[in-house]
Amino acid sequence: MRVVSLVPSLTEAVALTLPGTLVGATDWCVHPGDLDVARVGGSKYPDLDRVRALRPDLVLLNVEENRRADADALRAAGVPVRVTYPRTVAGALTELGELLAELGAPAEPSWLRAARRAWAEPPALTPARRAVVPVWRRPWVVLGGDTFAGDVLRRLGVVNAYDDHPERYPRPTLADLRARSPELVVLPDEPYRFTADDGPEAFPGVPCALLSGRHLTWYGPSLAEAPALLADQLSRPVRAG
Template sequence: MTAVRRVVSLVPSLTEAVAATARELLVGATDWCEWPADLDVARIGGTKNPDVARVVALRPDLVIANEEENRAPDLAALRAAGIEVLVTEVRSLTQAFAELERVLVAGCGLARPGWLAEAESAWAAVRAGRPGRVAVVPVWRRPWMVLGRDTFAGDVLARLGIRNAYDGHPERYPRVPLGELTALGRADLVVLPDEPYAFTRDDGPEAFPTLPAALVSGRHLTWYGPSLTEAPAALSAALDAAR
């Protein structure tokens, strides 16, 4: 690989990771890349609908993407334009750490950042202390969708002692009728992240009147980057408050 001096990120988590390590490399990011808040780069559309022509015009040495967040046709179009595209797969915390190192060290040619070691240490110190808690974890409504099998967020919760009620579902993000979600005995907790759907505390009592609700930061639950350093403490506090 030639020296990387210009990077376009199609993933908010990876944008934050590169910015925290070598901000000067970033020349483009999606409209959803909100961290760091003062990031001043070209905006190239959404994760699912990037402006491919605009990305090409930025002349990046590398585009970083994710197999879940970005569409294969867009990535193929970038490759056809002669741009190198690095696609990550992140479905567990262990995989997140490995992929972050691949992006930053192998992909961007940077030294392994200190914040990555800090994040690994923060999670190594976690001791699950909520035995037996089972949660429904909505990620969308109208229609209702929840975390299913094989997801990064599900693995994060499992490490904090929370079992996903739908971790055995054949789909990764199943649509589930509300009546089934609220069936007695399925779960004793509902975890409501504020993204991709901006759930609020009112969504818990409305849909899950018998369950305590933990309102959590989507950045801490679903992002893999510098936020992983503070995620164990932030998520634990929110989960412990839901009694």
């Protein structure tokens, strides 16, 4: 089977589990580091002519990572697509197992079994902390409810202050963020690269946890190490100044 992946986490999952299956991936697919396949542009604006030229049996996409227009265009051209949309850790583990089996994996890979074990009883903050989770600034965008990353944090003892918001990615003002009276601000380094010098200063006096965005949002081999790594990062917040 010839597969093109437009989703970095799925690129890593397929490359490690079924070497030789991938024939194309986006420019942002940097894991595993030695991946040697044709590049087809970005996740949001892939070069569909390059994708079609690779004659894939299947193209992997994700509802949040990719555009519906590209999925529709590939289908219209007769290219089979698989669109993923995990919104919980359990859903991601199930979806990964099903996808890899369909692609020909004879058994679940060791990394997926390790991920199932790691998330069976993940370490969690005690007591749980009420938090806001910005994923962008200028303008501010935060994590709402019904999201994969939100479920990751919930399982690690983080209570999302915007979990009940009608939008999955609300765009509050900074004043509204502060008015939520968070006990913790969670700042991932993807998709916006929050750092100790860019983010905490907006929340004076509030602990800010700097998290690996890859481990917070990717659903693939990184899931196996995510609980321990994220829990450690959550336990070591920084403060402005």
